[in-house]
Amino acid sequence: MNFNISSTSLLKGLMDVSKAIPSKSALPILENFLFVLKGGKLTVTASDGDLTLRTGIEVESSDEEGSIAVPARHIMDLLKELPDQPIRIRTTGDSSCELSWTSGNSALPYFPAEDYPEIKTASDDAQKIVFPAQSLAAGISGTVYATADDEIRPAMNGIFFDIDTDSTTLVASDSHKLICYTTGDVTASEKASFILPKKPAAVLRSIIGKDEENVNVTFDTNTVVFDFSDTTMVCRLTVGKYPKYRDVIPQNNANILKIDRTLLLNTVRRVAVSANKASNHIKFDLKEGQLEVSAQDLSFALAAYEKINCDYSGDELTIGFKSTFLSEILSNMSCQSLVMRFGDSRRAVLILPSEEEMESEKICGIIMPIMIS
Numbered sequence: 001m002n003f004n005i006s007s008t009s010l011l012k013g014l015m016d017v018s019k020a021i022p023s024k025s026a027l028p029i030l031e032n033f034l035f036v037l038k039g040g041k042l043t044v045t046a047s048d049g050d051l052t053l054r055t056g057i058e059v060e061s062s063d064e065e066g067s068i069a070v071p072a073r074h075i076m077d078l079l080k081e082l083p084d085q086p087i088r089i090r091t092t093g094d095s096s097c098e099l100s101w102t103s104g105n106s107a108l109p110y111f112p113a114e115d116y117p118e119i120k121t122a123s124d125d126a127q128k129i130v131f132p133a134q135s136l137a138a139g140i141s142g143t144v145y146a147t148a149d150d151e152i153r154p155a156m157n158g159i160f161f162d163i164d165t166d167s168t169t170l171v172a173s174d175s176h177k178l179i180c181y182t183t184g185d186v187t188a189s190e191k192a193s194f195i196l197p198k199k200p201a202a203v204l205r206s207i208i209g210k211d212e213e214n215v216n217v218t219f220d221t222n223t224v225v226f227d228f229s230d231t232t233m234v235c236r237l238t239v240g241k242y243p244k245y246r247d248v249i250p251q252n253n254a255n256i257l258k259i260d261r262t263l264l265l266n267t268v269r270r271v272a273v274s275a276n277k278a279s280n281h282i283k284f285d286l287k288e289g290q291l292e293v294s295a296q297d298l299s300f301a302l303a304a305y306e307k308i309n310c311d312y313s314g315d316e317l318t319i320g321f322k323s324t325f326l327s328e329i330l331s332n333m334s335c336q337s338l339v340m341r342f343g344d345s346r347r348a349v350l351i352l353p354s355e356e357e358m359e360s361e362k363i364c365g366i367i368m369p370i371m372i373s
Contacts (some may be wrong), residue, residue, distance in 0.1 A: 001037050001066035002090040003059045007101070010042075010057060010087070011079040014072075016231065017046040017053035019203045021072045025049070027117065032069035034116045037062060045119065046072065051200045052119045053207075056230035060086060067113035070097055074108050121234055126220040127192050129163060132185050133212035133228060139170040139181040140205040142332050142363045147198045148174035155240035158197040162242075163188045171245050177325050178245060178366040179332075194219050195238040204233055249366060250350045253341035255314025257286065258354060261338045264291075265330040267306050271295045272323035274304035280324050283372050286317045286342070295323070319345045320372035335361040345369060 014033060022030055025048065034045040040062060045054045068091060078099065088100045097110040140159065148156035160171040168186035172179050196204075204226060208215070216227040219237070226233040268282060275282055275295035285292040289312060294305035319342065330338075335353035342349055348368050353361035 001035070001068060001097075002064040002088070003037055003042065003062035004086050004088050005042065005057065005059045006084065007079055007082045007087045008084040011076070013042075013044050013055045013057040014076055014079065016207050017044055017055050018072060018076060019206070020046040020048050020051045020053040022048040029069060029111060029115045029117070031072055032111060032116070033072050033075065034067070034069050034113060036067040036113070037065045039065075045116070047117070047119060049117070050197075050236045051203065052232075052234040053203070054119075054232040054234075064090075066091065068097065068110040069113055069116050070110050071108055075099070078106055119234055120223060122218045122223045122225050123220045126218045126223075126225075127188065129168075129186055129188055129192075129217045131168075131215045131217050132183075133208050133215050134210070135183045135185055136215050137205050137208045138362075139183065140201050142181045143170050143172035143179045144198060144201050144205070145328055145332060146172035146174060146177050146179040146365075147201075150174075153240075154238055155195055155242050158195040158238045159201050160242040160245070161194050161196060163192045165189065165191065171242070173243075173245065176322065176368050177329060178248065179329070179363060180245070180249075180365075181363050183362055192219075193242070194224055195240065195242060196224065196235065197238050200233065200235040207231060207233070248348065250341065250343060250348050253343040253347065253350055255286070255317055255342040256312070257291065257314075257340040257342070258311040258337060259291070259308070259340070261330055261333060261335055263308065264338075265327060267293050267308060268323055268327055268330065271304045271306055272327070274302040275323055279370075280322050281320055281370060281372065282323045282326070284317070284319050284321065286312050286314070286319070288312060288316075314342065317342055317345065318372070319349070320370040321349075321367060322370055325367055329365040329367060333361065333363055333365070346371075 036043040042057045042059050085102055091097050096107050099106045143159050150156045162169040165187055167182055167184045170181040212228050218225040222237055224235050224237055271293045272282055276297040282295040291308045291310045296303040335357040337354040339354050340349055340351050348366050350366055352364040
């Protein structure tokens, strides 16, 4: 292997795929990048066994093609210290790889590419959909925070992709809150679904660029592949059955609060400063035209309340929430005004954008109340 490449281009490519490099692995070879040089393009692969990232980088010139595995930490640390300039990478006969730049060079060991495990991809009969890149990024951003950390029910630890013939919904829940992101831009000829684990979901969101147009998604029962530009992500799916989330979405909550989202979020954050730090409990007292948000911590004689004029119609109601859960939902919505639909003090509350913003805001949330004294 012998080629010239821009140090900046190489570093960017390595940074994109390095998110799949494990900090420690039972297979030491996975602590390396797999370099494959062919046809004037360097393909770089990183994997932890469950998540694989691959990207292609154009080289400036190449004299000899080949494939090797190079230590990830060493080559990235070196490239971070180099200014933008062409570098030459070539292998020698003693299992050593030499990186040369304008004023110096560095040698590092390399390992045979044959030692790198084969990356399993989706089967030939896998299903395929095309997801607008920014809708996929927005859907992951709006739901991933609501995933659980549940050893007993691993299906809850990821984002559920519910693909239908007229729309696709991304769902996440930790049993205390449930978030749905629905888009009509993604459809399929028949119903399908898969559960994307939390870590790969967050990685995928971080590597989708703002200029990306579409992401090609290929999946079977065990594996999903995301393809866009020169980047490919292969991920092992969570096996399990996701709960029937539509059954828990309230349909007949008749007490309706319409309020500015930012105003409510800032009020909740201010009042929550005086809430008990262990429980983070706050209380809503609702009556026609007014909302009072309050909190107290009797252990430290702390208390706070704030009254807001609002558009509320329904029965007078007192209901409690965990402030951190409510703040998460409100801060991950982008609508200007929202609607909260209440049943009673023990029933789940539906949070969704106001009717005027239903087209632009695709997220709705459900939060479970807490018992208050």
